[in-house]
Amino acid sequence: MTTQPMLKPERPFFSSGPTAKPPVWAPDRIDTRSLGRSHRSKYAKGRLKYAIDLSKELLGVPEDYLVGIMPASDTGALECAMWTMLGARPATIAAWESFGNVWIQDAVKQLKLSDCQVLDADYGEIPDLSQVPQDNDVVFTWNGTTSGARIPDTDWLAADRAGLAINDATSAVFAQEMDWPRLDVTTYSWQKVMGSEAQHGMMILSPKAVERVESYDPPWPLPKLFRIKKGGSINTGIFEGATINTPSMLATEDYILALEWAKSIGGRQAMFERADANAKIVTDWIEATPWLRNMVADPALRTNTGVCMVFTGDWYESLSAEDQAAVPRKITAKLEELDVGYDFNGYRDAPPSLRIWCGGSVEQEDIRRLLPWIEWAYENLKSGSL
Structure with missing residues (x-):
């Protein structure tokens, strides 16, 4: 995907802590x-x-x-x-x-x-x-x-x-x-x-x-x-x-x-359901994306909050360790610059990765809108135009 997506998340907050405020917050x-x-x-x-x-x-x-x-x-x-x-x-x-x-x-x-x-x-x-x-x-x-x-x-x-x-x-x-x-x-x-x-x-x-x-x-x-x-x-x-x-x-x-x-939305059960639905969007997308894999191989051990993913594929694996570490940094920096998504780089001590927070304060539509932008940024980075 090289065409820039049209829609941006309305609330581009995907940090794993502090996390996005509740949707009603003001x-x-x-x-x-x-x-x-x-x-x-x-x-x-x-x-x-x-x-x-x-x-x-x-x-x-x-x-x-x-x-x-x-x-x-x-x-x-x-x-x-x-x-x-x-x-x-x-x-x-x-x-x-x-x-x-x-x-x-x-x-x-x-x-x-x-x-x-x-x-x-x-x-x-x-x-x-x-x-x-x-x-x-x-x-x-x-x-x-x-x-x-x-x-x-x-x-x-x-x-x-x-x-x-x-x-x-x-x-x-x-x-x-x-x-x-x-x-x-x-x-x-x-x-x-x-x-x-x-x-x-x-x-x-x-x-x-x-x-x-x-x-x-x-x-x-x-x-x-x-x-x-x-x-x-x-x-x-x-x-x-x-x-x-x-x-x-x-x-x-x-x-x-x-x-x-x-x-007001139904207590902890509603919060569980929101997190599960958000995480499913991300995990399904990871499974369908050939240059990503879930950091957690066993589905039974995968979280429904901070979903972590690492890069894979011939292009990424051909890079030096230093250039591999730069891939998530460059993607997240570009999308922050465009006000598409904030703070979803992997943790500093973790393997080079992306980490998208899926807890109940995040809206499904915002996650859906973020993912095509990650694809766009990756393809442009791969082609040398990011």
């Missing part, structure tokens, strides 16, 4: 009554609690689980869980992409866990999770944000396992159903599937996780941002809107807007 739709108020005022604290309660409702979190707002996005929430709970028993850290490998580094180099099993896999694959001992605490990423590979099920987690299951679900919640009875800690950030603002994370704790916090004192120092225990018990205030440090009420109201939109 600055004047944000409730500003909490702005300029103390986050500890009755009104602002009530808004924080409302964000917690609405998150719990939409995600179908069990009543006896705790949900709290944490600082430092998903990273802060996940690392809080690792720093406060790991070390009580042997641990397994399972990773198959960039962020999961950060948790490996935390466990091995920072916490220096004495009994730690590491399970890792290349981009596009998942390690053999049946190797995880049921007595071990396990840290894993439900959905590989930078590889497009997700766990196919939770059968490898026994319902009565002794160890904790600590789940980084930041690019999975609101797009994929969580198996709550098998999960003890689940974390995510507002800026992923809900398309809200960054720097705030959520931590969801099962009763077993709460018991671990209350019965265990780790041997390393805990910074203030990780202290979720008070007087030997879980600090329940954190899960009722009393955040550890000062939150952005503007970001909170932005998140509430996204949650209310999701509820």
Whole structure:
């Protein structure tokens, strides 16, 4: 295809984080009554609690689980869980992409866990999770944000396992159903599937996780941002809107807007369906495009959020490694210049690739309009005219 397409996406936002705002988003739709108020005022604290309660409702979190707002996005929430709970028993850290490998580094180099099993896999694959001992605490990423590979099920987690299951679900919640009875800690950030603002994370704790916090004192120092225990018990205030440090009420109201939109269209099931439909458009197109292949070979492991694809074919494979790496950069740079699509280059540590976000805040028609432009840019790059 060398003829430039006619239609551009109306919302050219395809970043995998922060992701596209909900389709109804506009600055004047944000409730500003909490702005300029103390986050500890009755009104602002009530808004924080409302964000917690609405998150719990939409995600179908069990009543006896705790949900709290944490600082430092998903990273802060996940690392809080690792720093406060790991070390009580042997641990397994399972990773198959960039962020999961950060948790490996935390466990091995920072916490220096004495009994730690590491399970890792290349981009596009998942390690053999049946190797995880049921007595071990396990840290894993439900959905590989930078590889497009997700766990196919939770059968490898026994319902009565002794160890904790600590789940980084930041690019999975609101797009994929969580198996709550098998999960003890689940974390995510507002800026992923809900398309809200960054720097705030959520931590969801099962009763077993709460018991671990209350019965265990780790041997390393805990910074203030990780202290979720008070007087030997879980600090329940954190899960009722009393955040550890000062939150952005503007970001909170932005998140509430996204949650209310999701509820208005049918809740998490509608969000699942939107992500599935978006991802199908992209995966079907990859299958029909001879110079692309899905980074994840096994269809059972493919995500419905950040779909990743790598280049193939005689022309691409004839290029040097440096020129191969330039192909996705040049395509995405050109389409950004034309305001066709923003921020869909593959992750910097991943193989040279494209990554199109397909979460529920993206519209199908915008994805359909983007794909012919990628074909146009590739053909023009191949012919030397891009």
